[in-house]
Every structure is written in structure tokens, then in C-alpha cells.
Amino acid sequence: MASAPIRIRAGRFAGRGAQYLALAGYIVFLAFPLVWLLSTAFKSPQELGSINPTWVPEHPTLDNFRSAFDQQPLGGAALNSLLIAGSAALISVGLAVPAAYVLVRFRSAVSKAATGWILISQMFPFVLVIIPLFLVLKNLHLIDSRPGLVLVYVVWNLPFALWMLQSYVRAVPPSLEEAAAVDGAGRLRTLVSVVLPLLAPGLVATLMFSFVSAWNEFFFALVLLKSSENQTMSVILTKFLGAEGAADLGPLAAASVLATIPSLLFFALLQRKLTAGMLSGAVKG
Template sequence: MSFLRVSKPVRAGQYLALLAYLVFLAFPFLWLVSTAFKSPRELGDLHPTWIPKDPSLDNFRQAFDEQPLLDAALNSLLAAFSAALIAVLIATPMAFVMARHRSRLTTAATGWVVISQAFPFVLVIIPLFLILKNLHLINSLPGLIMVYVVWSLPFALWMLVGYVRAVPPELEEAAAVDGAGRLRTLVSVTAPLLAPGLVATALFAFITAWNEFFFALVLLKSPEKQTLPVILTHFIGTEGVADLGPLAAAAFLATLPSLVIFSIIQKRITGGMLAGAVKS
């Protein structure tokens, strides 16, 4: 396999490019963490440093004192978890049908799913607002969850179609020979093999809903119902001056759930993918 060999200079260039990319990705987060632990005097320093000279938790205390971060985090958690769960439950049987029964209709539907992701939020916000208003779901978490489900469903469906197609259809045919119906086959045979895909799709839907700002800003008016991304804007004054320390502390806390969830399930996703590759 000599064509796979790469010269040492090329390999060194690849590692250097990878290192530069990792630094590019990590820089905003590391600077955010550094800012969150700096004192107000150090934040005003004309020559900022990476490591805080006098680390302090005052920014975190001030952030919790100024804004209802805990309530907003619970609202975001409820909306994101519910949207991810519902989206996966709806997308799984749809993906099964689209993957196993290919036709012009399913091909067109798959294309529409991909194209729909390019629609800007502004294009749908007015009709969406009117629909939710008629359903009396404005300024309510159920209405926001419904929006998140609809918005994340196309991409979740597109992801799961690929995972379903990777499952050998012979397993489902064997289950049918044993007398299992389509629903039983989906639940007992296909779904366990789709576990890594289901987890990855749910994670995508969760992070999308957790970080979403525009819909939450337009649809939620009561402060006690607002989500965490909307509450973060309250640290910016009317004249556009940001309370940088508390804002950095609150933003740092807002990134933790996604990082923790991903770190917990990362090994399971990778292990499941490798197991599926070995079995196939």
C-alpha cells in the first residue's frame, strides 16, 4: 500500500495544520474562561494576559445576582431535552420508511429535507408567529418546543436515513420470516443497531435547541420563561456596553452542558460505530 505513504514534510505539515485548527477552535473558549475569572480591574487592563493574575468568583456571583440564570437554564434544558426526544421519536420511523422503500417520492422528500435547512429564520418567523398565536402558544415553552422540533426534524431525519441504510436489510428480513411485524422489527432489531445514530441525532437536536436564540427572543416575552441565550443579552446595557465579567461567567456556564453531555457519550458513540463496522 505504498500509495498511502506520506513523506515526512507532508506529514509534518498535516499535523501543523491540525494543530493550528485546534488552536483556532479552542481560542474563543479559553479566552472566555480566562475572562470569567478576572477581576474588573484586570478586565480594564490595556495589556490583558491569558492567566488571571488574581482569579476570583465575583463575576459568577454577580451574574447570578443580576439575572435569573438558574431558571433560564432550567427552561433551556426542558426545551432542548423535550425537542431532542420528540424529534428522534418522530424521525426514526420516518427514516426507516425512507431508507427501506426508495422511490421518486422518497428521493424528492430527502432533497427537500436538505434544501429546507437553507431557509433563513426570518423567512418563517412571521407565519410561525401567527400560527402559534392562533393556537394560543405564544409566550409558552410548549410552543417553543414545537418550533424546535419542527426546525430540527429535517436534519435529524436526514441523519437517521443514513444510519438506517447502514443496517443490513437481511436482519429485518430474517425477523419478518420469524413473524415479526414492521413495528416490532423496528423496535427490536433496527433500533438497537441504530443506538449510536440515535444518540448522535439527539445530541445534535439538543445542542441546536440549547443554543437557539432568535425564536426564543421573538416567542417568549415573560422573563421567567426566557431561555439562557436570551438572558445572556441582558448583560448588555441599553447603550451597547457589555458587563464583560458577568457576561463571560454566564456564557461559560451556558457552554458547560453541551461539553459535559458530549464528553459522556463520546466513547459510546465511537464504540457503537466501531462495533457496527466490525459486524458489517
């Protein structure tokens, strides 16, 4: 009889070990491109041309970073990406909050149709909408302008932001809003003072995904931005490719590392606030 608990504990230990092993394998799978990118960014041209590449550079150098800044305006492109992605994320979330609240709290045939349209709109490929989108922006004189690209990203990210925030709005107990209404608060006051603070984890998560999506987007930026002073990091990275597709590997890797850092920092910063908000909500509940 005593062996049965031992077998149960052994089975749980084996199951947990398999989970940790799978998680470790997944982390290695995700980390491999980033580690290889970092290694390539610090390698000399001789090491990059070696037939026996190594993980750790034998003679680390910053020449690739200097060459990347000399070849392309990375600073201006990074600033453009930051302004465009940040503005698009803030506007998308700002518009999505009241819209998601209305779709959840005021259920009707219109709201159901709007929710279905949100889901369907995510299935449209970029190529399908680029020509009419280009013509609309041309008529608005927003081609080759940062506000025009911000508008495109807001429209493109808004369905996802709406879809994501709806689940967080549903998690807010309607009894809290009813209590606020009894105290004389209107819908707008209830949304701002009662619902919005409880949506903090959802707002952070949606803001994070919207920013990263806009920061990494390439196709719209390539088509809609022509002048070099307006181009984003994702477009500037393609300038390190030659006419026949040959890549200047060292500077390209260095520029890619620089393009990855802001997104990682933004994610790390908001990740802490996301965790803090979730824990705060759990304690209050």
C-alpha cells in the same frame, strides 16, 4: 537502492508531521475563544480594564459569577434551556427514526419528493418564517410558553434529523430484516428489535446535534418568549448588554461559561456512547 525506502519513510514522516501541525493549528483556532472566555470570567474589574490584557488572571476571582447570578435568573434560564432542548431533541429523534426508515426502505416518487423537500427546507432563513410561525402559535395559544418553543424546535430540527438518520438506515443490511420477516416479525417489530439497535451510533449523533442546536438557538427564543420565567440561557445572556451596547464584560463572560458547560457535558457523555456504539458495531460486523 537502500536510499529509496529511506526517502519514502522520510516523505511519509513529513506528510504526517504536516497533518499533525495542521490539526494542532485547528485545535488552537477552536480553543482560543473558550480559553479567552475562561480567562475573562475570572478576571477582576481592574484587569478587565487594563490596556495590556493577559492570558492568565493575575488575581483570579469568583465575583463575576456571583454578580451574574445576582443580576439575572441564570438557574431558571438554565433549567428552561435544559427542558426545552432535551424535549425537542428526544421528540425530533423519536419522530425521525420511523420516518427515515420509511423513506429509505419504501422508495417511491413521494419519498423522493419528501427527501428533496427536507433538503430545501434547510435553506429557509429564520426571518422568512417567523411571522407566519408567530401567527400560528398565537392561534394555538402557545406564545410565551415552553411547549410552544419545543414544538418550533422539533419542526426545525426534524428535517436535519431525518437527513442524518437516512444514511444510518441505508447502512443496515436488508438481509437482516428479511431474516426477521422469515421468523414472523412484522415491520414494527423488525424496526424496534433489529434496526433500532443497529442505529445506536446514529441516534446518539443525531440526538447530540439536535440538543446542541436547540440549546444554542437564540432568534426563535427571543421572539416567542416574553416573560423572564420562561426565557432560555441564550436570551438571558443578552441582558448583560446595556442600552447602548456596552457589555458588563465580567458577568457576561461568567454567564457564558455557565451556559457552555451543559452543552459540553452533554457532548462528552454522548461522545463516549457514540464511540462505544461504533466499536460494538464494528466488532459485530
